[in-house]
Amino acid sequence: MRRVPVPALVPASLLCGSLLLTSACAMEESPGRRPPPAPPGVTAEAGSATSVHVMWNRASDEPEIAAYEVYRGRTKVKSVPGGEHMVDITRLRPSTTYVFTVRARDATGDLGPPSTEVRATTPAAGPTDRRTPTRPGRLGGKAVGSRVVRLSWGPSTDDGDVVSYDILQGGSKIHSVGGGQTAAVVTGLRPGTRYSFTVRARDAADNVSPVSRAVRLTTAPGADDGRGTAPTGFRAGIRRADGAYSVELSWLPPRVDGVITEYEIQLDRRRATSLVWGGTPPRGRAAHSFYVGRESGVSYRVRIRAKLPDGTWGGFSAERTVTTEG
Template identity: 65%
Template sequence: MRGSSPVRSLRRVVLCAALALVASCGRAGASGEDGGSPPGAPRGVTATAGTATSVHVMWNTTARADVYEVYRGTTKVKEVPGSQHMVDVTRLRPSTLYVFTVRARDAEGRLGQRSREVRARTPAAEAGDRSAPTRPAAPSGRAAGSRAVQLSWSGSTDDRGVVSYDIHQGDVKIHSVGGSQTSAVLTGLRPGTAYAFTVRARDAAGNLSPAGPAVRLTTPGADDGRATAPTGFRATDHREEGAYHVDLIWVPPRVDGEVTEYQIHLDGRPATSLVYGGSAPRDRATYSFYVGRKAGVTHRVRVRAMLPDGTWGGFSPEQAVTTGAGR
């Protein structure tokens, strides 16, 4: 194969094989999608109990979403604008298991498919609990590239137990994590911008601690992408039935939320986006694809992740692989 034919062949090959991995061939972001189709199903949906009567639901940003609809079972319970990808579902019952899904709706009113179901159980109610948790102590943070920060803090204490932590940017709640978690990665920030974040603890009765000391950070003006890039990236090849395939392996970036989509670049051009239809790998991701029948052809490969906030992370270091080398 000569010229750009490996790329064209890659786009033609159906890459929707094993392990519940769906490959959206030739897709290089929203600009290449059919503007006449409804939004896709939101991915990376999570649900975490916030109190005995509320659950915090989050999801990844979806292209062309004007509104998100949040469902408890089959009942729509919330609508939020497309710029938002989290919500607190309230007025729930204590000690109850709930199932949530999310659907995106575009500006023309077209509804996309439901997300996968996620479950959360509210804790038991604590009668007469009026004592708030202690304030989170020793908060710290660092910029993770120009569009993300990593925060950490010492856990709060409570006479009945901490159920969740709320993260605020100024006066606005922007994130929530479970009570056993004392760190978070916040993405979707702007380069060269000063931010102030505070953390508050919440118990099952909804009692909210005082805010911990503010963590003030300024994101750098240039983004090298290293903090959000896949790591441990390697590319090798193998020969099967007279054809060569490139085998990829990488470690997903460490961010809050589930990374369900990756984009592979082959020889400097987008080749395909890989979308996980089930549970996405958290510790080790692999993929293999066809590149042709000719030995001695060198390809350059790199990969990047779609972050939970809908922005692309940094690229992995580029790897070169030559078909049939050493054989």
Template identity: 70%
Template structure:
């Protein structure tokens, strides 16, 4: 299933076609990856700038992209996994002009050339600003094919000015746009899936408005969830201090964006949520949780990921474990 990076783009700008990030291709030709395209930067507050870019495709015959390096001027400020195409650069100074570039590094360690430079100026921070913007009003939306929606809203009011708008789906922030925008296109969605979008305004002091009214949209088509399920899922048990725990291992679903949360079901019921406190692990993931003290107890376990578009993906295969059977 072809995946498109989750992006929010101003309606007034033509959508860029993003190349599929397949992992196949010819043998390594020794060339470094190309420069990221479509880079933009917008101030999110007086101390942060949101930078996003298009993925660098693997069609040059070389290794896959391992990471993207983000630079502020000549200095590298952060690095994100190759599946991520946006980042909030924080701890900046108010009322300051910044210049950002992005470079791709492949799994062979080669660093590609920088993207074009983009500029963003952080707004001034006004002392003792505790007034939140008003909620965005008259939100509206429509589907644009089976993987994108167009959203619009009326501008919020703030005594010091709106710096940005946060776009949420199902209560999860999936992107932000500049304070001067009142429309956007969200891509990278799933066919045949229901979405609930809301918008919140943010000012330079990071005061947040209440969320606007929900916009409920369902993309056309069908999606059985198989392409978004964790794969190679395994489950075993071990005993420690007289109690049993289950040890899980899996490969994250192949989606564009970073997965930070999983829901684990035990015996058909939601048992626990796993949320990575920092950067999620790259590659195979592992987790253990408590089952009880009874030996010979049989349990069924499976899990699914919260995807970058804010929806839950498909469940992994279900595994059956018996306490005491293997440890």
């Protein structure tokens, strides 16, 4: 079997469809200063009868993002620094559906386009409720490499429903998940650092439970292979049609809170292309194929990694070898 340099990909004009974009697509933009891109991966989930937790993936750092603006309908309701990518929108009405978008503003003041709209419905407030949920059960966790920890806890109970759980780091709220979820993934941490996490429950009336017992975790020092944030179940094969070869890929997204919208695909340890989902990314197994040429008897080593919601790259998947056949 022979190895040849990674071939040129198909023209960007053929790739810039509703499913994906490549870095080559960006180069087709008109010259001059560009506004920041729309933040990807926006989600919204009710935190109580009067609040919604909005989260998004960090937009590209080119240009530098100075702030994110969150809109309820057409009204701007929050502005947060560019280093943050989640916020609680409060003083909402119970039993009401709200539409949210997020826009990025760069250091020069230019405002980018709005993100995809997301909807969240606040639950009913119910009768006057002053009873707090019970303390979450024993909190456990595990550091996954140098930048990620996974947390899990026992569910709280309430005279109504537990609507959400707050995750706190050192006493400050850093995340929120729905009341039916008893696990969370925290990314964007520093290598070789000791952290203390707690969890508290919140009901529809915005009553909060006592915080759980703390769990203290230390991330691994230095860089690592990021295996805890790598796509799993990675498969690769070759398809031949009309004398041309394509690499067929499928994988399961890494386990993180938030939405994975971008992947980098490498051939022979070199970047071949970026895959950016134009619509709603699949939560289960994802698939993608791309053209590699017409020559037979050529082998390629293929692997893939995801851009995490905090804007950092996760670990690479297992590497697979594929060969074009005559």
